[in-house]
Amino acid sequence: MRPKIAAGNWKMNGTAAALSELDALSRALPENPPQVVICPPSPLLFRATDAVHGCPIQIGAQDCHAEASGAHTGDISATMIADTGATHVILGHSERRDAYRETDADVRAKAQAAWGAGLTAIICIGESDAQREAGETLQVIGAQLDGSLPDGATAENTVIAYEPIWAIGTGKVPSIAQITEVHDFIRERLAARFGAEISDALPLLYGGSVKAANAAEIFAVENVDGALVGGASLKADDFAPILTALAQS
Numbered sequence: 001m002r003p004k005i006a007a008g009n010w011k012m013n014g015t016a017a018a019l020s021e022l023d024a025l026s027r028a029l030p031e032n033p034p035q036v037v038i039c040p041p042s043p044l045l046f047r048a049t050d051a052v053h054g055c056p057i058q059i060g061a062q063d064c065h066a067e068a069s070g071a072h073t074g075d076i077s078a079t080m081i082a083d084t085g086a087t088h089v090i091l092g093h094s095e096r097r098d099a100y101r102e103t104d105a106d107v108r109a110k111a112q113a114a115w116g117a118g119l120t121a122i123i124c125i126g127e128s129d130a131q132r133e134a135g136e137t138l139q140v141i142g143a144q145l146d147g148s149l150p151d152g153a154t155a156e157n158t159v160i161a162y163e164p165i166w167a168i169g170t171g172k173v174p175s176i177a178q179i180t181e182v183h184d185f186i187r188e189r190l191a192a193r194f195g196a197e198i199s200d201a202l203p204l205l206y207g208g209s210v211k212a213a214n215a216a217e218i219f220a221v222e223n224v225d226g227a228l229v230g231g232a233s234l235k236a237d238d239f240a241p242i243l244t245a246l247a248q249s
């Protein structure tokens with residue numbers, strides 16, 4: 001049985017006042033909650049891990065540098081993230097691949113660093129609108145998966161998030177058939193490289209315009225083990241119904 005995981009990516013949203021949402025979320029967790037990971041901006045990491053102390057919400061960061069320390073102004077290392085009490089780090093989000101030209105090789109190096117610090121890497125992959133229109137989706141996903149994942153991926157150190165770029169923050173969601181096709185493909189690709197046992201255990205999340213209204217049908221897809229949620233993770237009132245849908249899936 002794979003764990004069900006709902007991860008919230010707050011992106012560059014939230015100051016200390018937003019920590020009250022963690023408290024509200026902890027009170028709104030469904031019975032038998034899925035694994036919940038909230039990834040706030042890095043200045044909030046220490047306070048966020050304090051805020052969820054004693055409740056089953058985990059904290060993650062949104063990126064890390066591949067080096068443990070050094071002259072990298074403005075960056076934070078996986079070791080620093082782990083030091084805050086966070087357990088996860090999102091890597092290779094399309095916004096970073098786009099804005100900072102992060103390559104698959106960069107993501108792979110960051111994943112190694114994350115594992116070295118004891119963090120679970122949430123590795124994001126996803127095709128653009130143009131790539132889907134050109135019929136290149138599976139080719140793109142396969143290449144990103146191969147290039148971004150180091151050898152040694154396991155269900156303990158890695159979560160994969162499939163986030164079609166055209167579905168992020170747009171309100172557009174792929175059809176259930178499209179989500180099924182890509183998630184089945186990812187599972188098979190992982191099995192070919194890491195073996196069926198690891199592939200079967202590794203959680204695959206869908207991300208891109210997940211809302212309370214569409215969560216249940218997405219979570220009904222066999223190879224969808226949860227979601228990476230942006231906008232709808234910022235408020236406990238919006239995120240809690242998604243957690244309930246996942247718990248009931």
Ligand code: 13P
Pocket residue numbers: 009093163167168169170171207208209210228229230231232
């Ligand atoms: P939205 O849920 O706002 O579409 O964002 C998805 C995302 O990018 C999560 O990482």
